[in-house]
Amino acid sequence: MKIHKLITKTDELNALCERLATHEFVAVDTEFMRENTYWPELCLIQIASVEEAAAIDPLADGMDMSVLMELLVENQDVLKVVHAGGQDLEIFHNLTGKVPTPLFDTQIAAMALGYGEQVGYGNLVQAALGIPLDKGARFTDWSRRPLDKRQLDYAIADVTHLATLFPKLLDELVETGRGAWLDEEMARLADPSSFAFAPEDAWKRMKLPGRSPQVLGRLKALAAWREKEARGKNIPRGRIVKDDTLGELANHPPKKQSDLVKIRGLSKGWKDNDIGARLMDVLEEAEPLSAEEMPERAPRRPGLTKDAALVSDLLKLLLKIRSKEAGVAARLIARAQDLELLAAGVREDLDILSGWRYEEFGRDALDLVEGRLAFATENGKLKMSRIGE
Numbered sequence: 001m002k003i004h005k006l007i008t009k010t011d012e013l014n015a016l017c018e019r020l021a022t023h024e025f026v027a028v029d030t031e032f033m034r035e036n037t038y039w040p041e042l043c044l045i046q047i048a049s050v051e052e053a054a055a056i057d058p059l060a061d062g063m064d065m066s067v068l069m070e071l072l073v074e075n076q077d078v079l080k081v082v083h084a085g086g087q088d089l090e091i092f093h094n095l096t097g098k099v100p101t102p103l104f105d106t107q108i109a110a111m112a113l114g115y116g117e118q119v120g121y122g123n124l125v126q127a128a129l130g131i132p133l134d135k136g137a138r139f140t141d142w143s144r145r146p147l148d149k150r151q152l153d154y155a156i157a158d159v160t161h162l163a164t165l166f167p168k169l170l171d172e173l174v175e176t177g178r179g180a181w182l183d184e185e186m187a188r189l190a191d192p193s194s195f196a197f198a199p200e201d202a203w204k205r206m207k208l209p210g211r212s213p214q215v216l217g218r219l220k221a222l223a224a225w226r227e228k229e230a231r232g233k234n235i236p237r238g239r240i241v242k243d244d245t246l247g248e249l250a251n252h253p254p255k256k257q258s259d260l261v262k263i264r265g266l267s268k269g270w271k272d273n274d275i276g277a278r279l280m281d282v283l284e285e286a287e288p289l290s291a292e293e294m295p296e297r298a299p300r301r302p303g304l305t306k307d308a309a310l311v312s313d314l315l316k317l318l319l320k321i322r323s324k325e326a327g328v329a330a331r332l333i334a335r336a337q338d339l340e341l342l343a344a345g346v347r348e349d350l351d352i353l354s355g356w357r358y359e360e361f362g363r364d365a366l367d368l369v370e371g372r373l374a375f376a377t378e379n380g381k382l383k384m385s386r387i388g389e
Contacts, residue, residue, distance in 0.1 A: 001048070004055070005152050005156070006055050007055065008060035009062075010062065013063070013064075016047075016056075017067045017068050019051075019052070021071055024078065024079060025079035025081050025104070026080060029045075029155070031043050031142040032087070033143050038234050038235055038237065040094070041143060042091050043142035044058070044147070046155050046156055047159060048156075048163040050163055053160045057147075059145065069092070073099065080101070081162055081166045082100075086189065089103075089189070093195035097196070100190075101190050106124065108182055108189070108332075112173065112176075112332055113178070113328075117329040121162075128168055134154060204295070206219065206247070209250055211295075213289045214288045216293075219250035220286070221286035222241075222249055222279070225279065240275075241266070248265070258271045260276050304344055317375070318365060319333060319365075321382075322361045323361075342366070353366065364384075374387055
């Protein structure tokens with residue numbers, strides 16, 4: 001494989017993208033910094049086909065990334081391969097408003113192939129390819145220039161191995177007939193709504209301080225204000241005001257700006273500075289949450305009797321056994337909540353009672369709950385048997 005250590009010129013990048021666009025897939029990874037910013041700062045993009053790999057410097061003077069973004073988010077003929085790509089996808093969504101598609105995440109694929117739940121990239125490469133990775137540069141400052149040889153070697157290794165790993169995992173998925181199992185998970189990962197939300201919706205991601213329309217109206221206004229302040233200054237939202245402090249302000253709003261000094265989490269400067277004045281304006285203008293906006297009460301999960309709780313425990317044991325036998329991560333098959341619902345008598349709208357999950361686990365789970373399957377021990381080993389057989 002040909003390695004381009006670092007691309008810093010637009011014409012070189014455009015030529016690379018033209019070549020990459022002829023391949024069926026490209027492996028993609030990013031390096032970024034976000035400790036001190038609201039928006040993650042993209043510092044490096046690594047990309048590879050089966051023939052070549054490169055690191056691309058988005059911080060280089062005069063670098064135009066438009067052709068690369070077109071390849072990643074517009075070109076539907078080239079599959080984009082990532083590993084645990086949620087944060088990478090967030091970056092591309094921030095830059096373009098879109099998510100790279102079509103998409104394949106090797107971490108999700110690894111769950112279906114028995115490599116473990118949320119297996120790390122290094123562990124997966126070691127297990128699937130027998131190659132140990134040097135992760136020493138993982139926590140480096142990627143925004144500093146120039147990047148040294150060790151940083152670039154580390155960064156490019158991620159996509160070169162990913163380009164080798166993907167065909168192997170794909171062959172295993174085809175051989176086991178599990179490719180279709182991943183459609184739902186890949187679609188969820190590539191959903192743009194996961195990466196974009198309006199400041200006015202920021203309060204929905206917080207722990208709600210009660211159900212008073214007045215309190216929630218203030219929280220909604222405060223959370224939106226904080227989001228706009230953080231975005232405008234490009235600093236983490238917690239640097240403006242922490243969640244707990246917003247909740248306290250919503251529950252017990254100060255009557256005048258000088259009272260802000262009494263709020264835990266705010267410095268003394270808030271009593272007479274501009275940001276404190278803006279906060280007070282938000283509180284003054286906040287309106288109670290309308291009935292239409294009030295959050296729905298969480299649906300009550302069916303209460304588990306003592307017997308049903310025992311059945312739920314047996315279902316968890318069955319899941320552990322079945323996932324081990326099938327070589328599939330238990331988390332990909334069923335959630336604990338679904339097991340409890342099944343144990344409590346629910347039979348509708350459960351993923352484990354349809355599709356491949358039913359074939360791999362749901363049928364036996366239903367038989368266990370309804371008394372057609374039992375656990376027993378034989379010679380000190382646990383085994384299952386069907387009642388009446």
